[in-house]
Amino acid sequence: MSLKASTGAPFARILSVGSATPSRVIDNDYLCQFIDSSDEWITQRTGIKERRWVGEGENIETLSVAAATSAIERSGVPLDQIDAVIVATISHYEQTPALAPKLAHQLGLGDAAAYDISAACAGFSYGLAQGEAMIRGGQATYVLLVAGETISDITDPTDRSTAFLFGDGAGAVVLGPSETNGIGPVVWGSDGGQYDAIRMNHTIGSGVKAGVFPTIQMDGQAVFKWATGYIAKAARRCLDEAGISPEELDVFIPHQANNRITDTLLRYLKLPEKVVVARTITHLGNNSAATIPMAMDALLTSGEAKSGQTALIIGFGAGLVYAGQVITLP
Amino acid sequence: MATTEEIRAQLAELVNEVAGVPVEDVQLDKSFVDDLDVDSLAMVEILVGCEEKFGVTIPDEESKNLKTVGDAVAYIEAHS
Numbered sequence: 001m002s003l004k005a006s007t008g009a010p011f012a013r014i015l016s017v018g019s020a021t022p023s024r025v026i027d028n029d030y031l032c033q034f035i036d037s038s039d040e041w042i043t044q045r046t047g048i049k050e051r052r053w054v055g056e057g058e059n060i061e062t063l064s065v066a067a068a069t070s071a072i073e074r075s076g077v078p079l080d081q082i083d084a085v086i087v088a089t090i091s092h093y094e095q096t097p098a099l100a101p102k103l104a105h106q107l108g109l110g111d112a113a114a115y116d117i118s119a120a121c122a123g124f125s126y127g128l129a130q131g132e133a134m135i136r137g138g139q140a141t142y143v144l145l146v147a148g149e150t151i152s153d154i155t156d157p158t159d160r161s162t163a164f165l166f167g168d169g170a171g172a173v174v175l176g177p178s179e180t181n182g183i184g185p186v187v188w189g190s191d192g193g194q195y196d197a198i199r200m201n202h203t204i205g206s207g208v209k210a211g212v213f214p215t216i217q218m219d220g221q222a223v224f225k226w227a228t229g230y231i232a233k234a235a236r237r238c239l240d241e242a243g244i245s246p247e248e249l250d251v252f253i254p255h256q257a258n259n260r261i262t263d264t265l266l267r268y269l270k271l272p273e274k275v276v277v278a279r280t281i282t283h284l285g286n287n288s289a290a291t292i293p294m295a296m297d298a299l300l301t302s303g304e305a306k307s308g309q310t311a312l313i314i315g316f317g318a319g320l321v322y323a324g325q326v327i328t329l330p
Numbered sequence: 331m332a333t334t335e336e337i338r339a340q341l342a343e344l345v346n347e348v349a350g351v352p353v354e355d356v357q358l359d360k361s362f363v364d365d366l367d368v369d370s371l372a373m374v375e376i377l378v379g380c381e382e383k384f385g386v387t388i389p390d391e392e393s394k395n396l397k398t399v400g401d402a403v404a405y406i407e408a409h410s
């Protein structure tokens with residue numbers, strides 16, 4: 001007996017991107033009601049001026065549906081041909097079921113494979129690596145990858161080191177088969193030795209006992225050191241693995257945890273002046289897994305980046321985990 | 331083996347690049363935080379840069395002791 005193996009497309013690429021931001025604008029002055037800080041200090045340390053938090057009637061589902069709907073419409077792919085849905089999130093607060101099946105149903109996708117992944121701020125690049133492999137391996141023809149986050153729900157507004165960092169939002173891409181390659185090799189890994197560098201202050205169990213909802217906490221300096229040291233080298237490896245020199249790069253979309261991490265990555269990578277760099281953190285904050293697709297959509301919509309250009313993306317965060325690729329913009 | 335002055339000069343370039351401090355201000359007796367106005371994140375970046383530039387490892391518990399330019403230069407001299 002011989003088992004049949006699935007056969008896939010020669011290459012995969014990102015066909016389209018969409019995003020959604022909630023309506024509530026939270027500026028630094030608003031947050032300084034709860035913490036002893038100032039607009040000047042927050043801006044100087046992080047680059048963040050304001051962020052969006054979910055308001056009345058908005059949640060991770062509404063944001064994810066909106067971003068996915070936009071990406072699907074732009075892709076032109078019929079709904080019944082999307083056969084896998086991956087949702088990257090750390091802020092869907094149900095142990096089970098996952099958000100992806102519900103999302104697939106709401107979008108009218110029918111019998112699509114659907115599951116969530118938890119890779120924090122690296123979630124988009126983790127999902128992209130999986131989707132690309134699924135298309136080339138023949139497990140799926142078209143993949144919807146959604147990164148949706150409402151970290152405001154687990155933000156402690158009185159925590160002076162994290163209150164101002166996170167913003168809510170969602171980004172989505174449709175991936176599909178291609179005759180030319182649009183997604184370079186993934187460079188990824190983890191350092192569980194720094195498990196508690198970004199952490200929850202309670203498990204669900206201990207939170208229930210204490211009568212509090214768990215919130216996120218961070219050792220900012222440890223994360224900054226890892227991001228400006230190890231991650232800078234990983235970003236260079238993404239270029240090397242894809243066979244791209246810094247001069248051939250058009251756009252750089254790092255996960256934006258802090259504008260100063262982006263500054264350091266730029267210094268290390270020695271990217272040419274012409275490279276367009278995502279700085280959506282100034283008005284959107286750190287959107288965890290959603291940062292990269294939200295920034296991608298923003299740059300394409302504003303015209304700063306163009307379809308067909310070559311972009312380096314890299315995500316890094318709680319775990320600690322990281323993943324990055326060189327991609328062709330949709 | 332680089333001399334103290336050579337290490338100081340290379341460190342000064344790094345501090346200038348990261349924090350915009352004029353290279354001539356980066357002298358051995360200067361405190362990073364109090365004299366050169368280097369904030370905590372820039373300090374982390376300078377130490378990461380030192381690891382890269384001088385091939386040394388600076389553990390977190392050690393980095394707290396590197397308060398002046400002279401402290402950092404002495405550490406690099408002893409460990410590179």
